Amino acid sequence: MNADLILEASGISVHAGSQRLLRELSFTLRAGEVLTILGESGAGKSLLADALMGNLPAGLVAGGEVCIQGQRSAARDARARRPLWGRKIGLLPQEPSLALNPVRRVGSQLEEVLQLVRGLPAHAAAEQSAAQLQAAGLSASGAQYPWQLSGGMAQRAVASMALAGGASLLIADEPTKGLDAHWRDHVTGMLRTVAETGGAVLLITHDLRVAEALGGRLLVLRAGELIEAGEMADILRAPSHAYTRELIAADPAHWPVRQAPVSGPLIVQGRGLSKAFNGKSLFQALDLDLHAGERFVVQGPSGTGKSTLGNVLLGLLRPDAGSVIRAPGLATTALQKLYQDPVASFPPRQTLGSSLRDACQLHGEAWSALQGRLERLKIDASLLTRRPSQVSGGELQRIALARVLCARPALLFADEPTSRLDPLTQRQALELLGDAMDESGAALMLVTHDEDIARVFGQRQQVFAAH
Template sequence: MSELLRVSNLHISMGERTLLENVSLAVNKGEPLVILGQTGSGKSLLLKWIMASIDSALSCTGEIAVHGEVMNMAQRRTLWGKQMAMLSQEPMSTLDPLMKSGEQVAEVSRFVLGHSAQQARLMAQQELERYGLAQAYQKRVGQLSGGMAQRMAICVSTAANASIILVDEPTKGLDVSRRDDVVDMLRDKTKNDGLIVVTHDVEVAQRLGGQILVLHYGKVVEQGQTQQVLAHPQQEYTKKLIHSTPKNWAQSRSKDIAQERILSVENVAIQRGKQKLFDSLTFDVQQGEIVGIVGDSGCGKSSLGDAILGHLKVSSGEIVRQKTQGKAKWLKLYQDPFTSLSQHLTLGKMLDDLIALHKLDASRVAPLMKKLALREQVLTCNSSQVSGGELQRFSILRALLMEPVFLFADEPTSRLDPIIAKEVTMQLVQLAREQNCSLLIVSHDPDLINAIADKVINISDYAPQAVSLQECVA
């Protein structure tokens, strides 16, 4: 097997803090290398060092050989595009929102490989047809579903036929079917090349196969054949990662649900623009019930929650909510807490403002923080100074302080690594039950929903049969 890239004894530090310690790896032709670990383990930092795009303030030692030749930072930068390419976490970091999607693939063929404009467009069209994206050629990124945008970004990143592809969390936030589409596409496009994939998703690692390297706080704790390591992990951290995947969770459904109905959805249809997402949807929610919402990307899961909260009009049907003391009792927990919280105020200040505005009981803060495993120190920080897991816990704290009767949680853990995601999900469910708060939780992972929900609704079952779900817009 031909070796394309080798890293030896890499050490990266910032001042006295070690970020990566003694990392060595090899990438072989046609064999994926998966780098697995939770947030903060150093996965993305390793990719940036390989690509020579790392912060110059960091201290780095170690050696890298590409195609057998030892190279420094400047030499590796000359390989960008033609020999080494990187796909970042968010498709919008790769794609231009103002250009038609297919033209972005053609542009790489034209300006990097030197093809004529006509030939580049033809090659781009053929490439998109091969991966089910033919209808997306004329669309801009904002008109694509999450899965389509990610596949388009892969086409752009690999259009110059680089022999080594580095990919950072390619399936974050995608439902299971779209996740598998992206993984299969990556394997197909790199079957004769080198592929390094950073992920915190154990099932992505299993599907990719090849070799695996498990990182924990900058140290390699396990390394070897992917299927062997995941089937027979030797280290406690690897075992914890594997057991944190939702299919391994113990079920936490309630056996005693109050019979008082708090919400009734009757024959509801919702559309965005001219596109009908679903119709004839009917269900009830009882007080204190945990209801799980699943379905393909773009089928209308988030739109349903927005309609229930009164933020979106239904096309037909009726949504009847129990009369309460006001809108503040019907709340939403957002997918990305960074976008729902101010970056200019400390978390403590935001909490104080909430308590003052709604005349809440401040004595409830400390017990709730303890149950959510929130450090008191986070209240002195702003949203950019704490981890994603802590920020989502803080968002849950703010919501539950309001003592809501209904909470719509829209993919609340999709951006968290599996260990933190499990902790946050279980804490949310437990506290909702304790407060007798009805919880409508959306997830792209049916295993997660099946583990916690008293009732499961698949929105895709209510999609108009004549409409392709790939054309739906979330």
């Protein structure tokens, strides 16, 4: 075997019963290399990662062979690769909320990785954990629980843990989603360091800026099939397949500005709002009015209070000072939230179809209307027979969007609602969201780290600065 051959994937496939979700894929990764997987949400990118790890959801079966640094096993033999987890193969998962233990402090979880995987003594693990959290901008987060972190902070914490074991092969599944430009570049640098120090990176991303910055080779997937492969620079400069050209051209930087609707009556008013967490002030004496039909964009680095402001306006959190006044006559369900983490917003043991029918019944929505939205979002009806853990993050994000519109909200707080979507699907989802808001006259409060999306959709902006 070649000493620098870190991963050899041979004929990797995934099936759900007789349905093929991922057609046979074969590739290698050598020390110092980066291989990026690009494609629409639901194309099979995360399924490929799970098949390589031996971590597919129940009901899905992998085919082919996986060889990691000379240790070969059948792809369907998940147990054979589990002793390699953290030591030879590391995963930075798409959903950080599923990777963190909610009842243990973040620092202790990182220390555990350093002790059990790297073999460091307790005192050295504690020192190394503190240093890594500081490098990730999480100095004060070691004593916090995962549910006390913002989505971007949790993403950075999981990245630190995935790298802590020193695995030679790192699979990074959407590692920069929900991150502002500074921390996106920081994580990109971390991945580059893995390759530069003799490891290899398998990157799954929708962010062409990250893919281009890391370089290497590129595989383009569509509906579980490989449609184009080659050097990153060559494909981005001159893609040979029409779908790849369409995917690259769909970057939000190319979207036209959406026409602003006419604003209507006041929906929610905040006066003198202040909120702090763990002694850290997020915002102070903030005044804010949201009117029907208005599109209000909130931006700023992770952990600066964007989601907290929305939760205060919705009544999910109480402000430390100030007041929130709702327009009279609003239904109890008139203020809705589209969560940044879609997995946490669905019952884990219930099928998606059952959850959606419950939402239709609760809000008096016709099932055919919901089906129309799902079709527009390109959600195959067969996905509704699955549980939330059995679909991709991008598919679940779109299903969550279709569901929340059943409530006919007067105000929708959309917290990074398309962070898991490729540019093509992202545009379709945001167009549906914008059309629904325009038709109903609802107010939209949109949290996004993407400057281009803010430009396209925003009438007004609230920008939070780093503390």
